[in-house]
Amino acid sequence: AQSVTQLGSHVSVSEGALVLLRCNYSSSVPPYLFWYVQYPNQGLQLLLKYTSAATLVKGINGFEAEFKKSETSFHLTKPSAHMSDAAEYFCAVRSSGGSYIPTFGRGTSLIVHP
Amino acid sequence: DTAVSQTPKYLVTQMGNDKSIKCEQNLGHDTMYWYKQDSKKFLKIMFSYNNKELIINETVPNRFSPKSPDKAHLNLHINSLELGDSAVYFCASSQTQANEQYFGPGTRLTVT
Numbered sequence: 146a147q148s149v150t151q152l153g154s155h156v157s158v159s160e161g162a163l164v165l166l167r168c169n170y171s172s173s174v175p176p177y178l179f180w181y182v183q184y185p186n187q188g189l190q191l192l193l194k195y196t197s198a199a200t201l202v203k204g205i206n207g208f209e210a211e212f213k214k215s216e217t218s219f220h221l222t223k224p225s226a227h228m229s230d231a232a233e234y235f236c237a238v239r240s241s242g243g244s245y246i247p248t249f250g251r252g253t254s255l256i257v258h259p
Numbered sequence: 260d261t262a263v264s265q266t267p268k269y270l271v272t273q274m275g276n277d278k279s280i281k282c283e284q285n286l287g288h289d290t291m292y293w294y295k296q297d298s299k300k301f302l303k304i305m306f307s308y309n310n311k312e313l314i315i316n317e318t319v320p321n322r323f324s325p326k327s328p329d330k331a332h333l334n335l336h337i338n339s340l341e342l343g344d345s346a347v348y349f350c351a352s353s354q355t356q357a358n359e360q361y362f363g364p365g366t367r368l369t370v371t
Binding site: 179181183187190194235246247249252 | 299301302307356360365
């Protein structure tokens with residue numbers, strides 16, 4: 146079984162501030178982890194993924210995430226928020242074998258203030 | 260050059276009607292999916308097809324019937340629409356079952 150918890154349905158930051166979106170997972174087997182971004186009225190777009198290689202993963206638009214097995218976490222960060230980063234962010238987990246269907250978190254809405 | 264496309268983008272219809280949503284991917288992927296996103300943004304897998312064969316069929320009313328005429332298309336037909344079917348429906352595809360998914364722009368279905 147696998148599950149994802151995203152802490153905070155809304156995160157508000159000022160432009161230029163650090164972005165931190167939290168994701169904790171549970172999985173009975175080694176996981177693959179993903180972050181997707183959904184801009185208003187659009188589909189989901191893959192930001193980055195962890196597939197058991199480097200634990201620090203760099204993605205598009207300056208985002209990165211670190212896999213921490215001891216904390217079962219995969220938090221998403223960006224050093225400096227831009228207004229264009231305002232969107233819904235989804236963390237997803239799936240097993241590295243067996244069922245390949247990912248389980249998505251409930252999403253975190255990132256609000257960026259000028 | 261859209262990778263995963265869906266039509267229509269918006270669909271407003273009355274209870275009891277039958278409607279279809281079409282999905283096409285031009286990525287050459289083997290696997291396609293349908294997801295439902297509710298008003299609280301929760302994403303739930305409905306179906307998955309691999310090489311035109313149904314491989315995942317989650318707990319979905321049998322009023323929902325997917326059809327895959329070829330690897331590049333996965334359509335969703337819904338019979339006897341109900342108010343609770345109102346949601347955004349996303350099509351997605353992946354190279355294989357093991358790869359990350361690419362999503363279409365979504366179809367916002369409103370049942371009145």
